[in-house]
Amino acid sequence: MTETTQNAQTDQTETKTTLVIGGTGKTGRRVAERLAARGLPVRIGSRNADVPFVWEDPATWEGALESVGAVYVTYYPDLAFPGAAEAVGEFSKAAVAKGARRLVLLSGRGEEGARISEDKLKESGADWTVVRASWFNQNFSESFFLEPVLAGELALPTGDSVEAFVDADDIADVAVAALTDPQHIGKTYELSGPRLLSYGDVADELSKATGRTITYIPVTKDAYRAVLAENGLPVEFADLFGMVLDGRNAHLVHGVEEALGRKPRDFAEFARDAAASGVWNV
Structure with missing residues (x-):
């Protein structure tokens, strides 16, 4: 691809709207904010948006894709x-047919099922980028681990396993780079934080940041399924812990450095900032 072609593609993408599917979620919200801060037109893709987008209802896809040049999927x-x-x-096929050629997919690191989705997206003929991530730091401040942190007990089916937690801000920065710069087309970035942490380590970091004692308690997967059901969450989430327990993601990867030329954010920095925001105040 020549520099002239790259510049033309960038200009074309940035004059059109970017559809951010899940634009109210942990990474989608951050992607939408970053694009808007650049003065780029953004459409939130969600069930309750002005132009609704519903994965289970393909009839909503065409309206959400109107005048869209890129999609964060x-x-x-x-x-x-x-x-x-x-x-x-x-x-993906509908998006390309509608004129949205730039597709950036948030995929799962170490998930065989996610690889099938990646392949399906690539088959559409899109200018694709894949961003693979695993457990987010923000799961402890904005998602299903928030209540356990507030309660002071992380009861999870993770044993002594370790994970390279990645920050949602890093994911968003990589996604925005991929959506706006053609040099990322055709690349797959695997993201992690800068160090491996056990869930006991996480509890220690949260304790330091909050000034309270946060305890990690290993539980069985069946016990965790019951907790998910009680809280109205899909019990299938418990199966995702299998990827933690078998060690498939128990190593560092360097997609943040590859895409952005800087180091990823450490969990301790995330915890300090989250504590300062008051989200863990009891």
Whole structure:
């Protein structure tokens, strides 16, 4: 690709709207904010948006894709769930046919099911970028681990396993770079934080940041399924802990450095900032 062609593609993408699917979620919200801060037109893709987008209702896709040049693709509840690959594949073909050639997919690191969705997206003929991530730091401040942190007990089916937690701000920075700069087309970035942490380590970091004692308590997967059901969350989320327990992501990767030329954010920095925001005040 020549420099002239790259510049032309960038100009064309930036004059059109970027559809951010899941634009109210942990990474989508940050992607939308960053694009808007650059003065770029953004459309939030969600069930309750002005122009609604619903994964289970393909009739909503065309309206959401109107005048769109790029899409940040996230799938709820998870790309590894049944039906995800088919939906992502059909949506990707619809997006390209509608004129949205630049597709950036948030995928799951170490998830075989997510790889199928990646392949389906690539088959659409899009100018694609794949961003693979695993457990987010913000799961402890904005998601299903928030209440356990407030209660002072992280009861999880993770044993002594370790994870390279990645920050949602790093994910958003990589996604925005991929959406706006053609040098990222055709690349797959695997993201992690700068160090491996056990869930006991996480509890220690949270304790330091909050000034309270946060305790990690290993539980069985069946016990955690019951907790998910009680809180109205998909019990299939418990199966995702299998990827933690088997060690497939128990190593560092360097996608943040590759895409952005800087180091990823450490969990301790995230914890200090989150504590200062008051989100963990009891």
